[in-house]
Amino acid sequence: MDQENYQELQMLDYQLRQLQQVIENLDNQLVQVSEIKTSLLAFEKINTEEEALMPIANGIFAKGRSSKDKTLLVNVGNNVVLEKTVAETVKMMDEQMVELENYRSELNAQASQLMIKLQSYQHGGSK
Numbered sequence: 001m002d003q004e005n006y007q008e009l010q011m012l013d014y015q016l017r018q019l020q021q022v023i024e025n026l027d028n029q030l031v032q033v034s035e036i037k038t039s040l041l042a043f044e045k046i047n048t049e050e051e052a053l054m055p056i057a058n059g060i061f062a063k064g065r066s067s068k069d070k071t072l073l074v075n076v077g078n079n080v081v082l083e084k085t086v087a088e089t090v091k092m093m094d095e096q097m098v099e100l101e102n103y104r105s106e107l108n109a110q111a112s113q114l115m116i117k118l119q120s121y122q123h124g125g126s127k
Contacts, residue, residue, distance in 0.1 A: 009121045016114045019107055026104045030097060037093040044070060044086040 039055075046052050048068050053061040074084045074092070084092070 005121065009118065012114055012118050012121070016111060016118065019111045019114065023104060023107050023111065026100055026107070030100050030104070033093050033097050033100065037090055037097075040072075040086050040090050040093065 043052075043066065046066050048066055051063050051065055054064045056062055070086050071083050072086065072089050073081050074089055075081050076092075
């Protein structure tokens with residue numbers, strides 16, 4: 001294998017590792033969004049007379065009661081916070097999951113193409 005092919009092989013390997021890292025991060029985001037959705041659905045079922053634990057940060061909770069209307073304040077980006085119902089917020093999480101899954105599919109397709117190129121180099125082929 002000449003120097004040019006070796007460098008291209010190294011570049012393809014690097015790109016594949018980078019894509020795999022992004023896919024792993026997307027998987028983590030999908031898990032987080034799914035957990036948020038589960039929490040929202042549980043929140044919707046809380047009786048307003050019952051005291052509940054409200055998450056403040058990872059592992060930190062406050063005791064409180066939900067309001068009767070169960071309106072949420074949701075950061076929708078660019079430091080914009082809107083009032084949304086639980087159903088609207090769940091719908092927003094569903095849409096976010098679809099976007100993340102679509103992006104993940106695109107990245108998996110790119111990773112597959114890179115793996116095919118890498119295999120062709122490893123079996124003596126070139127570009």
